[in-house]
Amino acid sequence: MEIVVDSHTHTIASGHAYSTIIENAQASKAKGLKLLCTTDHAPEMPGAPHYWFFNNQRVLPRFLHEVGILRGCEANTKNIDGELDLPPSSYQHLDWVIASFHEPVFPPSTEAEHTQALINVIKSGKVDVLGHLGNPNYPFDIKAVMEWAREYNVAIEVNNTSLTGKSRKGSDIHCSKIVEIGKEVGVFFTTGSDAHFCEEIARLDLAKALLEKHNVDEEKIISTSTSRFLNFLLLRGKERIEEFEELY
Incomplete structure (x- = not known):
């Protein structure tokens, strides 16, 4: 299995990451990626940029160092109603929106409330993928x-950083169960390094190994080809990206 898309990465704009979009693109090219999703933290995460940062991503070239750039955001799930910390005006400017739980924004609660929040996020239609669920x-x-993710064509992220034990400790067991059940249900998966430094870009070995362990069909892993990834965005109702025509 070859992974050609890193669907979760951060730049210095996130406030606690250490590389620029140029450095991330250079690392992506060196490591053989075809597409890079740049997904800095949304405004309610401490240190994150103002929403204008996301609304202005249209100034980013579609290719940097021969790597296709997808304009994105890692939004914060705020409450059980599934509200996110992006204003309505932001979504039209973004190709790829991750929704994640982060302790400073949504303090951990009960299993029932977490479940309800995730279902409402999915039903909102605003997110393309659920981040680091483990x-x-x-x-x-x-x-x-x-089951809700399958019905609404929302992808499930396998987050490589979660599997390293360096953050969100204990995620490995939960991630394995999520992949096992997700495969049975028939969801789409994607792979994200969650890189906060350029050398971490495309570090997806643990995510890849977990998907292979559970024998997930490659056609269900959208980050295995540019065509799968971009056509998943079309399935999500996104507009076709003219500059990427040869990648569909």
Whole structure:
């Protein structure tokens, strides 16, 4: 299995990351990626940029160092109603929106409340993927959320950083169960390094190994080809990106 898209990365704009978009693109090219999703933290995460940062991503070239750039954001799930910390005006400027739980924005609660929040996020239609779901601080009804994700064509991220044990410790067991049940339900998966430094870009070996362990069909892993990834965005109702025509 070859992974050609890193769907979760950060730049210095996130406030606690250490590389620029140029440095991330250079690392992406060196490591053989075809597409890079730049997904800095949304405004309610401490140190994150103002929403104008996301609304202005149209100034980014579609290719940097021969790597296709997808304009994105890692939004914060704020409450059980599934509200996110991006204003309505932002979504039209973004190709790829991740929704994640982060302790400073949504303090861990009960399994029932986490489940309801995730389902409402999915039903909102605003997000393309659920980020680092393996965090043991946020248990949820895996099968229920996977079924809603399948129905609404929301991808499930396999987050490589979560599997390293360096952050969100204990995620590995939860991630394995999520992939196991997600495969049974028939969801789409994607792979994100969650890089906060350019050398971490495309570090997806643990995510890849977990997907292979559960024998997930490659056609269900959208980051395995530019065509799968970009056509998933069309499935999500996004507009075709003219500059990427040869990648569809």
